[in-house]
Amino acid sequence: MPLRDAVVRLVESQKGGVLLDRRVDPGILVDLDVEREPLESLLQRLVVSLESGNVSNNDALKPGVCFVGDTVYIGPETAARQLESLLTFQRKRIESLPEKTGKKYLRRTPLRLPMLTDPRDALGRVAKSSGLSWERLETLPHDLWDRTDLPALAVYEQLTLLLIGFDRTFDFVSKDGSRIAPVSLDAFALESVATDRQPGSRDAGPAETKSGDPSGGNPSKGNPSGTSKPETRLPIPLEKIRFTLTIKDQPARGLLETLADRAGLELEIDEAALEKRGVSLEQRISFELKNATAADLFRATTKPVGAVFRIQGRKLIVK
Template sequence: MVCIPCDSLPSRAVMAMVSAQAFGRSSSLCPLVMMMVNLRSVLLSIAWFSAAILPAVCAADSFDDQLRSVCRVVGTELPLRVVAQRIGDAHGINVWIDRRVDPSTPVSLSAAAGSLQQTLEAIAAKSQLEVGYASPVVILAPQGVAIDTATRILKLRSEMKQLPISAATRLLEPQDLAWDRLSTPAEIAQQIAAAWQVSVVGESLPHDLWDRCKLRGVDAADALVLLAAGFDLAPNYDPQQATFGFDRIEKSAGVALEYPSTKVAASMARELRKIDPDVKLENRGALIRVTGNSAVHHRIRSDRSAAKPKQNGGLADVAPGMRRFTLRIPGMKPAASILQAVCNASGFTLDTSAASSENLKRPVGLEVEDQLATAIIESICTQAGLTVRFDATTAVVADRP
């Protein structure tokens, strides 16, 4: 389960636990819903949880599969670091926030379901940031930085593959890397050196104090580039000394990778030139060598035009009217707020066009156990002097005659 830390909530927020279980025994997933209710709005955060399902979700078939999978993030004015952590934990990927980005930047996302990639790009757009992709890392950074950082990861990884096989195997081995709060870049550099058994000259890195962090399944290229990028530095390898140092970034990077020719047809080539005007394509028989930034390579690998989001399961196949919930909301809250929260959780669309604002503002209380969503909505309406009828997936609320 992924929860929002208490210090990220509005001061008057009240938290209520809602557990929902699909009607019948055919569903293998039980969603756990955290509702945060304040005097003005209801914030809903849904974390899909199951002892059997969660490990499979975190261990995706591939990085691109995770980006295509459905991600539901709901919240208002949540700190960027909280949103990034929740997405990373749920999908088993790393969401890296560049040190020049304020991690407390407020992010608001609607309840509309979309792919993980769409969610990440929506977060970036709302915060005027850029997204870079370098499996298994997603980078959120200022414009012109994220894509370049991801490109440098791909480039260094490609260079590591050219090293003697023993060194290449060691440096490209995925490992978890974690450091404590108030760690310095030099200290993290030494952790990287110990993890991948390589010499790293961390003394050249500027002094800074970093928050705690855990990176999952990264290689030495990921770790070194992320460590240096926030200072406009890039790692370089001295094969004579078998040592990594850091140099000032002078120009944008590009990396050459090869793909089957069928993946880069004429239409794809035109699209790649729009992404990176400096992209270079070189035919090599059955292969095509593409030199460009990480956005170019991500576009080729993901081929989003042909891919559809993978459903995570859960309540997706259960009709809204057949979903059951246990709901406890302390105190009295406006009927409209609780109605909207229950409809969001159950999958109903709420229509209040025929209801008066006076009745929608009426305070109501609610404490039900293992009840159908329709029964819960009816109970709320009864307390507020309203009626409700259900048309397929819409709850139509009106004033009582």
């Protein structure tokens, strides 16, 4: 049966909720006996069926599942793996907000989306009903979703689930956390590792790594005049973070400084070694990376100008 029909029957039989990521084809045929199988077995077989239907053999589309309360999220395996830690991290950040605002994020309500809902409208309604407001919500691409009925979820869980299909999450853009903005997961993870973030520490939110210029001003180091305690860092080691970004005609030196700072690395440049080999970091470079490691990122920055690098502890050495 088509995946969409299987999901509907799964919801009816298990009395829970299922959210199908927008990147998963709802028309994929799956072989399931929804009425006779327990949920755990059903989900395992669903993943196997989805893998066999992935004719593109694209690892980025390899399916996975994640439980969020009584809701089952079905999406790319990388997103499903990240979702649990992302929710934990957002919950810790919310605990540092003023109590009045924190309660808004923890309020639990069902999430019901009618047929052909624009996710931007859904996000707007969730925020408005909880006394929150968005900035830059229009930056999300237009889309239309199928009808969705999910059991009671905390507001921050709803926001996270609605955004993850766009490789986004939400970030605070006001001190009290009542104003939020969608941000790239790549930028969010990188900035979270690099800095002790506080609500409202940046008016414009983290820089988008998909833009041509990732510098975007100096990264925030927190709000020294604020009363909020520092945020808990996202527990993702640097070597496990993946980056998708496009760089156009940027000086290698400035790019290295920005990327090293945001990755929480101390940049050490051996100027004598570079001069001896006739290498200039003032050369402008361009590249595009998708799902790249930190090593791939620094290699793409140094190789075009003839420099080499190594990461030693928390130090990035370029020569």
